[in-house]
Amino acid sequence: MSRIPFFLTCIFLCAIVTTGKGIASPDSTRAFSLFARGEFFKASVEFERIAFYETNNQRIAWYRYYKALCYKEMNETNKALNELETINLFPSPDSVFLRIKYEQALCNYLTGNIPQALWNFDEIHMRFPDTLKTVNILPLQILCLNADRQWNSALAGWNYLLDHSTLAETDRSALRKELTVMYSRKYLPRYRKPERAENWSRFIPGSGQLYCGSVGEGSVNLLIHLSLLGFAGWEFYSHCWVTGYFVGLGLFNKFYHGGMHRAYLLAMQKNAEQIRLFNEKNSALMIRSLGNNTSEHLHSQNP
Protein backbone atom coordinates (compact mmCIF):
# COMPACT_ATOMS: atom_id res chain seq x y z
CA MET A 1 0.00 0.00 0.00
CA SER A 2 2.82 2.36 0.89
CA ARG A 3 4.44 1.70 -2.43
CA ILE A 4 1.43 2.88 -4.40
CA PRO A 5 2.30 6.64 -4.32
CA PHE A 6 5.84 5.81 -5.37
CA PHE A 7 4.71 3.77 -8.33
CA LEU A 8 2.16 6.39 -9.27
CA THR A 9 4.92 9.00 -9.30
CA CYS A 10 7.08 6.84 -11.56
CA ILE A 11 4.18 6.30 -13.88
CA PHE A 12 3.53 10.03 -13.95
CA LEU A 13 7.15 10.76 -14.88
CA CYS A 14 7.13 8.12 -17.59
CA ALA A 15 3.94 9.54 -18.98
CA ILE A 16 5.61 12.92 -19.32
CA VAL A 17 8.53 11.40 -21.22
CA THR A 18 6.54 9.21 -23.58
CA THR A 19 3.95 11.74 -24.64
CA GLY A 20 6.60 14.42 -24.89
CA LYS A 21 3.83 16.96 -25.12
CA GLY A 22 4.76 18.83 -21.99
CA ILE A 23 8.39 19.08 -23.15
CA ALA A 24 8.18 19.50 -26.94
CA SER A 25 5.22 21.86 -27.19
CA PRO A 26 6.57 25.39 -27.08
CA ASP A 27 5.36 27.96 -24.68
CA SER A 28 3.92 31.18 -26.13
CA THR A 29 5.21 33.15 -23.13
CA ARG A 30 8.75 32.94 -24.52
CA ALA A 31 7.64 34.27 -27.89
CA PHE A 32 5.80 37.21 -26.38
CA SER A 33 8.64 38.03 -24.02
CA LEU A 34 11.11 38.06 -26.94
CA PHE A 35 8.71 40.33 -28.80
CA ALA A 36 8.42 42.66 -25.81
CA ARG A 37 12.24 42.79 -25.50
CA GLY A 38 12.56 43.80 -29.16
CA GLU A 39 14.27 40.59 -30.31
CA PHE A 40 12.01 40.37 -33.32
CA PHE A 41 13.89 37.80 -35.38
CA LYS A 42 13.96 35.27 -32.53
CA ALA A 43 10.36 36.11 -31.70
CA SER A 44 9.30 35.44 -35.31
CA VAL A 45 10.91 32.01 -35.15
CA GLU A 46 9.14 31.24 -31.87
CA PHE A 47 5.78 32.40 -33.21
CA GLU A 48 6.24 30.19 -36.25
CA ARG A 49 7.11 27.29 -33.97
CA ILE A 50 4.03 27.65 -31.79
CA ALA A 51 1.84 28.15 -34.86
CA PHE A 52 3.29 24.96 -36.30
CA TYR A 53 2.39 22.89 -33.26
CA GLU A 54 -0.91 24.62 -32.52
CA THR A 55 -4.16 22.99 -33.61
CA ASN A 56 -6.62 25.75 -32.77
CA ASN A 57 -7.16 27.90 -35.88
CA GLN A 58 -7.85 31.08 -33.99
CA ARG A 59 -4.62 30.81 -32.04
CA ILE A 60 -2.71 30.04 -35.22
CA ALA A 61 -4.10 33.23 -36.75
CA TRP A 62 -2.94 35.24 -33.72
CA TYR A 63 0.54 33.75 -33.75
CA ARG A 64 0.92 34.44 -37.49
CA TYR A 65 -0.34 37.97 -36.88
CA TYR A 66 2.39 38.54 -34.28
CA LYS A 67 4.93 37.00 -36.61
CA ALA A 68 3.89 39.57 -39.21
CA LEU A 69 4.33 42.29 -36.57
CA CYS A 70 7.89 41.02 -36.03
CA TYR A 71 8.62 41.35 -39.75
CA LYS A 72 7.15 44.83 -39.75
CA GLU A 73 9.41 45.84 -36.88
CA MET A 74 12.39 44.49 -38.85
CA ASN A 75 11.31 46.74 -41.77
CA GLU A 76 10.47 43.71 -43.88
CA THR A 77 7.02 45.01 -44.76
CA ASN A 78 6.60 42.79 -47.82
CA LYS A 79 7.29 39.67 -45.76
CA ALA A 80 4.81 40.94 -43.18
CA LEU A 81 2.18 41.32 -45.91
CA ASN A 82 2.90 37.82 -47.22
CA GLU A 83 2.52 36.42 -43.72
CA LEU A 84 -0.80 38.20 -43.16
CA GLU A 85 -2.11 36.91 -46.47
CA THR A 86 -1.54 33.31 -45.39
CA ILE A 87 -3.94 33.72 -42.47
CA ASN A 88 -7.29 32.03 -43.00
CA LEU A 89 -9.79 34.66 -41.93
CA PHE A 90 -12.94 32.81 -42.86
CA PRO A 91 -13.70 31.16 -39.53
CA SER A 92 -12.06 33.93 -37.50
CA PRO A 93 -13.95 36.03 -34.98
CA ASP A 94 -14.44 39.75 -35.52
CA SER A 95 -11.57 40.88 -33.29
CA VAL A 96 -9.03 38.77 -35.19
CA PHE A 97 -10.40 39.88 -38.56
CA LEU A 98 -10.21 43.54 -37.59
CA ARG A 99 -6.63 43.35 -36.29
CA ILE A 100 -5.35 41.47 -39.30
CA LYS A 101 -7.10 43.62 -41.91
CA TYR A 102 -5.91 46.76 -40.15
CA GLU A 103 -2.35 45.48 -40.17
CA GLN A 104 -2.63 44.63 -43.87
CA ALA A 105 -3.85 48.16 -44.55
CA LEU A 106 -0.96 49.59 -42.54
CA CYS A 107 1.63 47.49 -44.39
CA ASN A 108 0.11 48.47 -47.74
CA TYR A 109 0.24 52.13 -46.71
CA LEU A 110 3.89 51.77 -45.66
CA THR A 111 4.81 50.17 -48.98
CA GLY A 112 2.97 52.94 -50.88
CA ASN A 113 0.21 50.69 -52.18
CA ILE A 114 -2.63 53.10 -51.32
CA PRO A 115 -5.40 51.53 -53.46
CA GLN A 116 -4.84 48.16 -51.77
CA ALA A 117 -4.84 49.82 -48.33
CA LEU A 118 -8.18 51.49 -49.12
CA TRP A 119 -9.52 48.15 -50.31
CA ASN A 120 -8.56 46.63 -46.92
CA PHE A 121 -10.58 49.39 -45.23
CA ASP A 122 -13.54 48.62 -47.50
CA GLU A 123 -13.30 44.97 -46.42
CA ILE A 124 -13.40 46.06 -42.78
CA HIS A 125 -16.43 48.27 -43.36
CA MET A 126 -18.23 45.46 -45.18
CA ARG A 127 -17.79 43.20 -42.17
CA PHE A 128 -18.55 45.98 -39.67
CA PRO A 129 -21.36 48.12 -41.13
CA ASP A 130 -21.70 49.87 -37.77
CA THR A 131 -19.01 52.52 -38.04
CA LEU A 132 -18.94 52.96 -34.26
CA LYS A 133 -17.01 49.69 -34.02
CA THR A 134 -14.32 50.87 -36.41
CA VAL A 135 -13.63 54.36 -35.09
CA ASN A 136 -10.12 53.41 -34.09
CA ILE A 137 -9.03 52.59 -37.64
CA LEU A 138 -9.98 56.06 -38.88
CA PRO A 139 -6.60 57.78 -38.33
CA LEU A 140 -4.85 55.43 -40.77
CA GLN A 141 -7.79 55.56 -43.15
CA ILE A 142 -7.61 59.37 -43.16
CA LEU A 143 -3.92 59.22 -44.10
CA CYS A 144 -4.70 56.81 -46.94
CA LEU A 145 -7.55 59.01 -48.19
CA ASN A 146 -5.18 61.99 -48.12
CA ALA A 147 -2.62 60.04 -50.14
CA ASP A 148 -5.37 59.26 -52.66
CA ARG A 149 -6.47 62.93 -52.69
CA GLN A 150 -9.99 62.11 -51.46
CA TRP A 151 -10.13 65.30 -49.41
CA ASN A 152 -13.87 65.31 -48.69
CA SER A 153 -13.85 61.72 -47.44
CA ALA A 154 -10.77 62.44 -45.32
CA LEU A 155 -12.38 65.50 -43.75
CA ALA A 156 -15.59 63.54 -43.11
CA GLY A 157 -13.44 60.92 -41.38
CA TRP A 158 -11.84 63.58 -39.23
CA ASN A 159 -15.22 64.97 -38.21
CA TYR A 160 -16.51 61.52 -37.30
CA LEU A 161 -13.36 60.85 -35.29
CA LEU A 162 -13.76 64.10 -33.38
CA ASP A 163 -17.46 63.46 -32.75
CA HIS A 164 -16.60 60.14 -31.08
CA SER A 165 -13.52 61.28 -29.22
CA THR A 166 -13.21 62.06 -25.52
CA LEU A 167 -12.13 65.64 -26.13
CA ALA A 168 -13.89 68.59 -24.58
CA GLU A 169 -16.27 70.59 -26.76
CA THR A 170 -13.96 73.61 -26.88
CA ASP A 171 -11.03 71.49 -28.05
CA ARG A 172 -13.21 69.89 -30.67
CA SER A 173 -14.32 73.25 -32.04
CA ALA A 174 -10.75 74.49 -32.19
CA LEU A 175 -9.68 71.38 -34.03
CA ARG A 176 -12.57 71.62 -36.48
CA LYS A 177 -11.53 75.18 -37.32
CA GLU A 178 -7.95 74.07 -37.80
CA LEU A 179 -9.06 71.24 -40.05
CA THR A 180 -11.32 73.49 -42.09
CA VAL A 181 -8.32 75.70 -42.81
CA MET A 182 -6.04 72.73 -43.51
CA TYR A 183 -8.54 71.25 -45.95
CA SER A 184 -9.38 74.52 -47.64
CA ARG A 185 -8.47 74.81 -51.29
CA LYS A 186 -5.70 77.26 -50.51
CA TYR A 187 -3.76 74.88 -48.26
CA LEU A 188 -4.46 71.54 -49.88
CA PRO A 189 -1.49 70.02 -51.76
CA ARG A 190 -1.70 71.26 -55.30
CA TYR A 191 -1.72 68.55 -57.92
CA ARG A 192 0.70 69.17 -60.73
CA LYS A 193 -0.07 67.17 -63.85
CA PRO A 194 3.10 65.59 -65.20
CA GLU A 195 1.76 65.74 -68.77
CA ARG A 196 1.08 69.46 -68.42
CA ALA A 197 4.61 70.08 -67.09
CA GLU A 198 6.02 68.18 -70.06
CA ASN A 199 3.92 70.20 -72.52
CA TRP A 200 4.93 73.51 -70.95
CA SER A 201 8.58 72.54 -71.45
CA ARG A 202 7.75 71.52 -75.02
CA PHE A 203 6.77 75.10 -75.91
CA ILE A 204 9.00 77.09 -73.58
CA PRO A 205 12.04 75.17 -72.29
CA GLY A 206 12.32 75.53 -68.52
CA SER A 207 8.69 76.57 -68.02
CA GLY A 208 7.73 73.01 -67.01
CA GLN A 209 10.18 73.22 -64.10
CA LEU A 210 8.70 76.62 -63.17
CA TYR A 211 5.21 75.07 -63.22
CA CYS A 212 6.51 72.45 -60.74
CA GLY A 213 7.81 75.16 -58.46
CA SER A 214 11.53 74.78 -59.20
CA VAL A 215 12.30 78.35 -60.16
CA GLY A 216 16.10 77.99 -60.07
CA GLU A 217 16.18 74.86 -62.16
CA GLY A 218 13.73 76.26 -64.66
CA SER A 219 15.77 79.46 -65.04
CA VAL A 220 19.03 77.58 -65.56
CA ASN A 221 17.34 75.32 -68.07
CA LEU A 222 15.99 78.27 -70.04
CA LEU A 223 19.40 79.95 -69.94
CA ILE A 224 21.13 76.87 -71.33
CA HIS A 225 18.64 76.63 -74.19
CA LEU A 226 18.96 80.30 -75.07
CA SER A 227 22.79 80.05 -74.93
CA LEU A 228 22.83 77.08 -77.27
CA LEU A 229 20.45 78.79 -79.69
CA GLY A 230 22.58 81.89 -79.51
CA PHE A 231 25.72 79.88 -80.15
CA ALA A 232 24.13 78.15 -83.16
CA GLY A 233 22.93 81.52 -84.50
CA TRP A 234 26.40 83.04 -84.11
CA GLU A 235 28.02 80.11 -85.90
CA PHE A 236 25.53 80.36 -88.80
CA TYR A 237 26.20 84.11 -88.96
CA SER A 238 29.97 83.32 -89.14
CA HIS A 239 29.19 80.88 -91.99
CA CYS A 240 30.27 77.93 -89.84
CA TRP A 241 27.28 75.86 -90.86
CA VAL A 242 28.54 72.48 -89.71
CA THR A 243 29.56 73.76 -86.26
CA GLY A 244 26.29 75.58 -85.78
CA TYR A 245 24.28 72.51 -86.81
CA PHE A 246 26.17 69.71 -85.06
CA VAL A 247 27.27 71.48 -81.90
CA GLY A 248 24.69 74.20 -81.42
CA LEU A 249 21.50 72.58 -82.62
CA GLY A 250 22.66 69.06 -81.69
CA LEU A 251 23.20 70.00 -78.03
CA PHE A 252 20.01 72.08 -78.05
CA ASN A 253 18.06 69.01 -79.18
CA LYS A 254 19.49 66.86 -76.36
CA PHE A 255 18.76 69.47 -73.68
CA TYR A 256 15.30 70.12 -75.10
CA HIS A 257 14.09 66.49 -74.86
CA GLY A 258 15.91 65.97 -71.58
CA GLY A 259 14.25 69.06 -70.13
CA MET A 260 10.80 67.80 -71.11
CA HIS A 261 11.36 64.46 -69.45
CA ARG A 262 12.83 66.14 -66.38
CA ALA A 263 9.73 68.34 -66.04
CA TYR A 264 7.53 65.22 -66.13
CA LEU A 265 9.56 63.49 -63.40
CA LEU A 266 9.76 66.66 -61.32
CA ALA A 267 5.96 66.99 -61.30
CA MET A 268 5.58 63.41 -60.00
CA GLN A 269 8.28 63.98 -57.40
CA LYS A 270 6.70 67.21 -56.15
CA ASN A 271 3.25 65.61 -55.92
CA ALA A 272 4.60 62.76 -53.76
CA GLU A 273 6.58 65.18 -51.58
CA GLN A 274 3.56 67.40 -50.94
CA ILE A 275 1.34 64.48 -49.99
CA ARG A 276 4.04 63.27 -47.59
CA LEU A 277 4.27 66.68 -45.92
CA PHE A 278 0.49 67.01 -45.72
CA ASN A 279 0.19 63.59 -44.09
CA GLU A 280 2.96 64.48 -41.66
CA LYS A 281 0.92 67.50 -40.57
CA ASN A 282 -2.14 65.29 -40.21
CA SER A 283 -0.21 62.70 -38.15
CA ALA A 284 1.18 65.40 -35.88
CA LEU A 285 -2.32 66.80 -35.37
CA MET A 286 -3.71 63.32 -34.60
CA ILE A 287 -1.00 62.63 -32.03
CA ARG A 288 -1.32 66.07 -30.46
CA SER A 289 -5.09 66.07 -30.20
CA LEU A 290 -6.08 62.43 -29.84
CA GLY A 291 -2.95 61.03 -28.15
CA ASN A 292 -2.08 57.30 -28.09
CA ASN A 293 -5.65 56.15 -27.39
CA THR A 294 -6.11 54.59 -30.77
CA SER A 295 -3.01 52.43 -30.89
CA GLU A 296 -3.41 51.34 -27.26
CA HIS A 297 -6.97 50.18 -27.92
CA LEU A 298 -5.93 48.13 -30.90
CA HIS A 299 -3.00 46.46 -29.22
CA SER A 300 -4.62 45.89 -25.84
CA GLN A 301 -6.30 42.72 -27.00
CA ASN A 302 -4.26 39.55 -26.54
CA PRO A 303 -5.09 36.02 -27.59
Added chain:
Amino acid sequence: MHRTGRLQSLIIQIFWLLLLLPVPGIISAQDSCDLKFISHLVNRGDYREALYLIDSSDCRHVKTNDSLNYFKGWSLYSLKELDASAQCLLKTHPASVFYLKSHFFAACNYTHLGKFDEAIRTLGELQLHSAQDSAMRYFQLAGISLLQNNLPAFREWMDKTDRNQYEITEPADILQKLSGEIQSHKTKSPVLAGFLSAVLPGSGKLYAGKKGEAVSAFLSTVGLGLVACENVSRRGCKDVQTILFGTAFAVAYSANIYGAVLSVRILESEYHENVKNTILFNLHIPLRNSYDR
Protein backbone atom coordinates in the same frame (compact mmCIF):
# COMPACT_ATOMS: atom_id res chain seq x y z
CA MET B 1 9.04 -0.29 14.99
CA HIS B 2 6.20 -0.20 12.57
CA ARG B 3 6.61 3.62 12.38
CA THR B 4 10.36 3.31 11.73
CA GLY B 5 9.66 0.85 8.96
CA ARG B 6 7.22 3.23 7.33
CA LEU B 7 9.69 6.09 7.66
CA GLN B 8 12.40 4.00 6.02
CA SER B 9 10.10 3.06 3.21
CA LEU B 10 9.20 6.72 2.66
CA ILE B 11 12.83 7.74 2.57
CA ILE B 12 13.61 5.06 -0.02
CA GLN B 13 10.70 6.24 -2.15
CA ILE B 14 11.84 9.85 -1.99
CA PHE B 15 15.33 8.72 -2.96
CA TRP B 16 14.09 6.95 -6.07
CA LEU B 17 11.89 9.90 -6.92
CA LEU B 18 14.83 12.27 -6.79
CA LEU B 19 16.85 9.86 -8.90
CA LEU B 20 14.17 9.59 -11.58
CA LEU B 21 13.22 13.27 -11.65
CA PRO B 22 16.05 14.52 -13.94
CA VAL B 23 15.38 11.72 -16.47
CA PRO B 24 12.71 13.60 -18.41
CA GLY B 25 14.97 16.62 -18.48
CA ILE B 26 17.86 14.60 -19.94
CA ILE B 27 15.64 12.99 -22.53
CA SER B 28 14.10 16.34 -23.39
CA ALA B 29 17.57 17.85 -23.88
CA GLN B 30 18.25 15.20 -26.50
CA ASP B 31 14.88 15.97 -28.17
CA SER B 32 15.11 19.80 -27.92
CA CYS B 33 16.75 20.04 -31.37
CA ASP B 34 13.41 20.29 -33.14
CA LEU B 35 14.11 18.57 -36.46
CA LYS B 36 10.45 18.39 -37.40
CA PHE B 37 10.12 22.15 -37.09
CA ILE B 38 13.42 22.80 -38.89
CA SER B 39 12.17 20.65 -41.76
CA HIS B 40 8.97 22.70 -41.82
CA LEU B 41 10.97 25.94 -42.01
CA VAL B 42 13.11 24.62 -44.85
CA ASN B 43 10.04 23.46 -46.79
CA ARG B 44 8.46 26.84 -46.23
CA GLY B 45 11.51 28.66 -47.55
CA ASP B 46 12.42 30.33 -44.22
CA TYR B 47 16.09 29.49 -44.60
CA ARG B 48 17.54 32.18 -42.34
CA GLU B 49 15.27 31.05 -39.54
CA ALA B 50 16.22 27.39 -40.10
CA LEU B 51 19.92 28.28 -39.95
CA TYR B 52 19.41 30.25 -36.78
CA LEU B 53 17.75 27.26 -35.12
CA ILE B 54 20.40 24.83 -36.33
CA ASP B 55 23.19 27.04 -35.03
CA SER B 56 21.40 27.69 -31.73
CA SER B 57 22.44 25.98 -28.57
CA ASP B 58 19.64 23.41 -28.81
CA CYS B 59 21.10 21.85 -31.94
CA ARG B 60 24.83 22.21 -31.44
CA HIS B 61 25.40 18.95 -29.64
CA VAL B 62 23.74 16.85 -32.33
CA LYS B 63 26.75 17.09 -34.61
CA THR B 64 26.61 13.84 -36.48
CA ASN B 65 22.96 14.06 -37.33
CA ASP B 66 22.67 13.64 -41.09
CA SER B 67 19.33 15.39 -41.28
CA LEU B 68 20.77 18.44 -39.58
CA ASN B 69 23.70 18.60 -41.98
CA TYR B 70 21.34 18.22 -44.90
CA PHE B 71 18.97 20.96 -43.70
CA LYS B 72 21.84 23.31 -43.02
CA GLY B 73 23.45 22.57 -46.37
CA TRP B 74 20.17 22.98 -48.22
CA SER B 75 19.39 26.26 -46.47
CA LEU B 76 22.84 27.63 -47.30
CA TYR B 77 22.42 26.46 -50.89
CA SER B 78 19.09 28.28 -51.14
CA LEU B 79 20.74 31.42 -49.75
CA LYS B 80 23.48 31.07 -52.42
CA GLU B 81 26.28 30.42 -49.92
CA LEU B 82 27.54 27.58 -52.07
CA ASP B 83 30.90 26.84 -50.46
CA ALA B 84 29.53 26.53 -46.93
CA SER B 85 26.59 24.58 -48.33
CA ALA B 86 28.84 22.03 -50.03
CA GLN B 87 30.85 21.49 -46.84
CA CYS B 88 27.68 20.74 -44.86
CA LEU B 89 26.09 18.56 -47.51
CA LEU B 90 29.21 16.41 -47.78
CA LYS B 91 28.91 15.43 -44.12
CA THR B 92 25.86 13.23 -44.77
CA HIS B 93 26.59 9.52 -44.57
CA PRO B 94 25.76 6.87 -47.18
CA ALA B 95 23.13 5.37 -44.90
CA SER B 96 21.14 8.63 -44.85
CA VAL B 97 18.12 9.14 -47.11
CA PHE B 98 19.58 12.54 -48.02
CA TYR B 99 22.96 11.12 -49.09
CA LEU B 100 22.56 11.12 -52.87
CA LYS B 101 20.83 14.48 -53.05
CA SER B 102 23.37 16.04 -50.68
CA HIS B 103 26.44 14.82 -52.51
CA PHE B 104 25.13 15.52 -56.00
CA PHE B 105 24.22 19.06 -55.00
CA ALA B 106 27.55 19.52 -53.22
CA ALA B 107 29.25 18.65 -56.51
CA CYS B 108 26.89 21.04 -58.31
CA ASN B 109 27.85 23.80 -55.86
CA TYR B 110 31.55 23.24 -56.53
CA THR B 111 30.85 23.31 -60.28
CA HIS B 112 29.09 26.66 -59.93
CA LEU B 113 32.02 28.00 -57.93
CA GLY B 114 34.49 26.87 -60.60
CA LYS B 115 36.10 24.33 -58.26
CA PHE B 116 36.08 21.58 -60.84
CA ASP B 117 38.63 19.32 -59.09
CA GLU B 118 36.52 19.22 -55.92
CA ALA B 119 33.40 18.59 -57.99
CA ILE B 120 35.03 15.69 -59.86
CA ARG B 121 36.36 14.22 -56.62
CA THR B 122 32.93 14.46 -54.97
CA LEU B 123 31.27 12.74 -57.90
CA GLY B 124 34.01 10.09 -58.00
CA GLU B 125 33.56 9.26 -54.31
CA LEU B 126 29.80 8.79 -54.60
CA GLN B 127 28.55 5.36 -53.59
CA LEU B 128 25.92 4.56 -56.21
CA HIS B 129 23.73 1.51 -56.50
CA SER B 130 21.43 2.21 -59.42
CA ALA B 131 21.97 2.71 -63.14
CA GLN B 132 19.97 5.94 -63.00
CA ASP B 133 22.31 7.47 -60.47
CA SER B 134 25.35 6.34 -62.45
CA ALA B 135 23.91 7.96 -65.58
CA MET B 136 23.43 11.17 -63.62
CA ARG B 137 27.06 11.03 -62.42
CA TYR B 138 28.41 10.54 -65.97
CA PHE B 139 26.25 13.38 -67.20
CA GLN B 140 27.54 15.74 -64.49
CA LEU B 141 31.14 14.76 -65.32
CA ALA B 142 30.44 15.41 -69.00
CA GLY B 143 29.14 18.87 -68.15
CA ILE B 144 32.22 19.65 -66.06
CA SER B 145 34.48 18.57 -68.94
CA LEU B 146 32.59 20.90 -71.26
CA LEU B 147 33.06 23.75 -68.78
CA GLN B 148 36.78 23.01 -68.75
CA ASN B 149 36.69 23.08 -72.57
CA ASN B 150 37.90 19.48 -72.66
CA LEU B 151 35.87 18.24 -75.63
CA PRO B 152 37.40 14.70 -75.88
CA ALA B 153 36.61 14.05 -72.19
CA PHE B 154 33.11 15.48 -72.72
CA ARG B 155 32.46 13.03 -75.58
CA GLU B 156 33.83 10.15 -73.52
CA TRP B 157 31.51 10.87 -70.57
CA MET B 158 28.52 11.51 -72.82
CA ASP B 159 29.02 8.11 -74.48
CA LYS B 160 28.78 6.48 -71.03
CA THR B 161 25.64 8.43 -70.12
CA ASP B 162 22.29 6.72 -70.63
CA ARG B 163 20.43 9.47 -72.47
CA ASN B 164 17.18 7.53 -72.46
CA GLN B 165 16.62 8.66 -68.87
CA TYR B 166 13.98 11.34 -69.31
CA GLU B 167 15.50 13.85 -66.85
CA ILE B 168 18.75 13.80 -68.80
CA THR B 169 17.51 13.51 -72.43
CA GLU B 170 16.81 17.13 -73.22
CA PRO B 171 19.73 18.68 -71.28
CA ALA B 172 22.08 16.15 -72.87
CA ASP B 173 20.87 17.17 -76.35
CA ILE B 174 21.41 20.82 -75.48
CA LEU B 175 24.94 20.17 -74.23
CA GLN B 176 25.72 18.11 -77.32
CA LYS B 177 24.57 20.95 -79.57
CA LEU B 178 26.53 23.43 -77.47
CA SER B 179 29.74 21.43 -77.79
CA GLY B 180 29.36 21.67 -81.59
CA GLU B 181 28.93 25.43 -81.34
CA ILE B 182 31.97 25.77 -79.07
CA GLN B 183 34.04 23.82 -81.56
CA SER B 184 32.98 25.96 -84.52
CA HIS B 185 33.16 29.28 -82.66
CA LYS B 186 35.57 31.78 -84.23
CA THR B 187 37.12 34.21 -81.79
CA LYS B 188 36.97 37.84 -82.91
CA SER B 189 40.15 39.91 -82.73
CA PRO B 190 40.12 43.14 -80.67
CA VAL B 191 43.18 44.36 -82.62
CA LEU B 192 41.33 44.01 -85.92
CA ALA B 193 38.32 45.87 -84.45
CA GLY B 194 40.60 48.74 -83.38
CA PHE B 195 42.27 48.87 -86.81
CA LEU B 196 38.91 48.92 -88.61
CA SER B 197 37.65 51.75 -86.38
CA ALA B 198 40.86 53.72 -87.06
CA VAL B 199 40.27 53.45 -90.80
CA LEU B 200 36.51 54.01 -90.74
CA PRO B 201 34.92 55.19 -87.45
CA GLY B 202 32.19 52.76 -86.33
CA SER B 203 33.30 49.83 -88.49
CA GLY B 204 35.02 48.16 -85.54
CA LYS B 205 31.72 48.20 -83.65
CA LEU B 206 29.99 46.76 -86.71
CA TYR B 207 32.57 43.94 -86.72
CA ALA B 208 31.61 43.35 -83.05
CA GLY B 209 27.96 43.07 -84.14
CA LYS B 210 26.74 46.32 -82.57
CA LYS B 211 24.96 48.09 -85.44
CA GLY B 212 23.33 50.93 -83.49
CA GLU B 213 26.56 51.76 -81.66
CA ALA B 214 28.44 51.67 -84.98
CA VAL B 215 26.14 54.29 -86.52
CA SER B 216 26.32 56.45 -83.40
CA ALA B 217 30.15 56.25 -83.26
CA PHE B 218 30.37 57.07 -86.96
CA LEU B 219 28.07 60.10 -86.75
CA SER B 220 29.67 61.57 -83.65
CA THR B 221 33.26 61.09 -84.82
CA VAL B 222 32.67 62.24 -88.38
CA GLY B 223 30.50 65.12 -87.17
CA LEU B 224 33.18 66.40 -84.81
CA GLY B 225 35.78 65.87 -87.54
CA LEU B 226 33.81 68.05 -89.94
CA VAL B 227 33.37 70.70 -87.24
CA ALA B 228 37.14 70.70 -86.57
CA CYS B 229 37.91 70.95 -90.32
CA GLU B 230 35.47 73.80 -90.75
CA ASN B 231 37.02 75.71 -87.85
CA VAL B 232 40.54 75.13 -89.17
CA SER B 233 39.56 76.43 -92.62
CA ARG B 234 37.58 79.45 -91.37
CA ARG B 235 39.46 80.48 -88.22
CA GLY B 236 42.90 78.97 -88.60
CA CYS B 237 44.76 76.54 -86.35
CA LYS B 238 45.52 78.89 -83.48
CA ASP B 239 41.96 79.96 -82.73
CA VAL B 240 40.56 78.86 -79.37
CA GLN B 241 37.47 77.35 -80.93
CA THR B 242 39.57 75.38 -83.42
CA ILE B 243 41.73 73.99 -80.63
CA LEU B 244 38.59 73.15 -78.60
CA PHE B 245 36.81 71.33 -81.41
CA GLY B 246 40.06 69.72 -82.59
CA THR B 247 40.60 68.31 -79.12
CA ALA B 248 36.99 67.12 -78.99
CA PHE B 249 37.46 65.36 -82.33
CA ALA B 250 40.71 63.72 -81.16
CA VAL B 251 39.03 62.49 -78.00
CA ALA B 252 36.02 61.16 -79.96
CA TYR B 253 38.27 59.43 -82.49
CA SER B 254 40.37 57.77 -79.75
CA ALA B 255 37.25 56.80 -77.86
CA ASN B 256 35.82 55.27 -81.03
CA ILE B 257 38.92 53.06 -81.44
CA TYR B 258 39.03 52.14 -77.75
CA GLY B 259 35.27 51.48 -77.78
CA ALA B 260 35.63 49.07 -80.69
CA VAL B 261 38.43 47.13 -78.94
CA LEU B 262 36.38 46.99 -75.74
CA SER B 263 33.24 45.89 -77.63
CA VAL B 264 34.98 42.83 -79.03
CA ARG B 265 36.42 41.92 -75.62
CA ILE B 266 32.97 42.28 -74.04
CA LEU B 267 31.43 40.27 -76.86
CA GLU B 268 33.82 37.35 -76.28
CA SER B 269 33.37 37.58 -72.53
CA GLU B 270 29.56 37.60 -72.91
CA TYR B 271 29.71 34.60 -75.23
CA HIS B 272 31.78 32.56 -72.77
CA GLU B 273 29.53 33.64 -69.90
CA ASN B 274 26.41 32.56 -71.84
CA VAL B 275 27.95 29.19 -72.66
CA LYS B 276 28.93 28.67 -69.02
CA ASN B 277 25.45 29.63 -67.75
CA THR B 278 23.76 27.34 -70.28
CA ILE B 279 25.91 24.40 -69.20
CA LEU B 280 25.36 25.09 -65.49
CA PHE B 281 21.62 25.45 -65.99
CA ASN B 282 21.40 22.18 -67.89
CA LEU B 283 23.44 20.39 -65.23
CA HIS B 284 21.25 21.80 -62.47
CA ILE B 285 17.82 21.01 -63.90
CA PRO B 286 18.18 17.20 -64.05
CA LEU B 287 19.34 17.22 -60.40
CA ARG B 288 16.30 19.23 -59.31
CA ASN B 289 13.99 16.96 -61.30
CA SER B 290 15.54 13.75 -59.97
CA TYR B 291 16.32 14.54 -56.33
CA ASP B 292 14.28 17.57 -55.33
CA ARG B 293 10.71 16.56 -56.05
